[in-house]
Amino acid sequence: MSQITKIKSIEHLTHDVLHVVLDRPEGLNYIPGQAVDIALNKPEWSEKKNCFTFTSLPEDDDIEFTIKTYPEHHGITNELLSSKPGDEVIIYKPFGDISFKGAGIFIAGGAGVTPFIAILKNLEKQNKLEGNKLIFANKRKEDIILENHFNSVLGKNFINILSDEDLEGYEHGYISPELIRKYADEHLKYYYVCGPPPMMTAVEAHLKTLGIAEEFIVKEGF
Numbered sequence: 551m552s553q554i555t556k557i558k559s560i561e562h563l564t565h566d567v568l569h570v571v572l573d574r575p576e577g578l579n580y581i582p583g584q585a586v587d588i589a590l591n592k593p594e595w596s597e598k599k600n601c602f603t604f605t606s607l608p609e610d611d612d613i614e615f616t617i618k619t620y621p622e623h624h625g626i627t628n629e630l631l632s633s634k635p636g637d638e639v640i641i642y643k644p645f646g647d648i649s650f651k652g653a654g655i656f657i658a659g660g661a662g663v664t665p666f667i668a669i670l671k672n673l674e675k676q677n678k679l680e681g682n683k684l685i686f687a688n689k690r691k692e693d694i695i696l697e698n699h700f701n702s703v704l705g706k707n708f709i710n711i712l713s714d715e716d717l718e719g720y721e722h723g724y725i726s727p728e729l730i731r732k733y734a735d736e737h738l739k740y741y742y743v744c745g746p747p748p749m750m751t752a753v754e755a756h757l758k759t760l761g762i763a764e765e766f767i768v769k770e771g772f
């Protein structure tokens with residue numbers, strides 16, 4: 551089943567990430583953390599489905615996505631760079647395995663933060679955000695999505711790690727077992743992990759090394 555909707559606004563959040571707002575199709579429901587296949591409703595693009603995560607909340611009037619663009623792939627994200635309000639999008643049925651199970655440490659790589667944008671926004675709205683931590687891995691400071699937002703809602707519980715820049719106030723390098731141990735807390739039982747495949751493989755191995763049971767690891771690969 552699919553529905554057609556329209557882009558309401560589209561703008562840059564960072565140098566390579568877009569914030570896309572769409573009219574909410576009638577009857578569309580989802581839970582924070584879920585994703586959906588979308589395609590562009592124009593010749594040669596309507597069959598090319600790609601998956602993106604809702605970064606709006608289910609009760610919002612519009613639906614929103616936060617999309618990292620790859621011009622060199624000549625795929626949908628490159629097409630979105632020249633899309634404009636009024637352009638049509640085909641949207642399919644929401645799905646996805648990442649949802650909130652209990653207080654935890656959210657570990658994201660790049661655009662893998664998108665399910666956590668929705669989940670943390672939802673917790674904030676319910677006044678249940680306190681204590682949860684976000685460890686966000688990026689190459690450089692300019693790549694960090696919603697840095698000001700996360701700083702203001704999470705404060706010291708927002709931990710950034712940069713692989714290609716060594717800056718004061720930011721961890722440097724790749725996520726390691728030591729880094730996870732440094733921020734672990736016995737009250738934070740769950741580990742939510744989302745990012746590109748190499749990052750997922752590494753972080754899952756680190757969690758195993760730290761003796762975290764499978765049942766406390768909630769993950770989705772991008």
Ligand SMILES: Cc1cc2nc3c(=O)[nH]c(=O)nc-3n(C[C@H](O)[C@H](O)[C@H](O)COP(=O)(O)OP(=O)(O)OC[C@H]3O[C@@H](n4cnc5c(N)ncnc54)[C@H](O)[C@@H]3O)c2cc1C
Nearest residue numbers: 585600601602603616617618620623625626627661664772
């Ligand atoms: C459940 C889920 C949720 C997701 N949610 C989000 C989200 O909210 N935000 C987000 O930004 N991303 C998200 N992603 C990732 C997102 O789906 C992909 O990054 C996106 O579809 C890539 O689009 P593209 O423009 O590169 O097109 P693609 O269709 O991926 O690529 C177009 C073509 O480029 C070529 N290509 C692919 N990779 C490379 C490469 N590395 N180098 C050179 N050429 C290449 C291939 O020939 C391919 O056919 C999610 C993924 C999953 C699985």
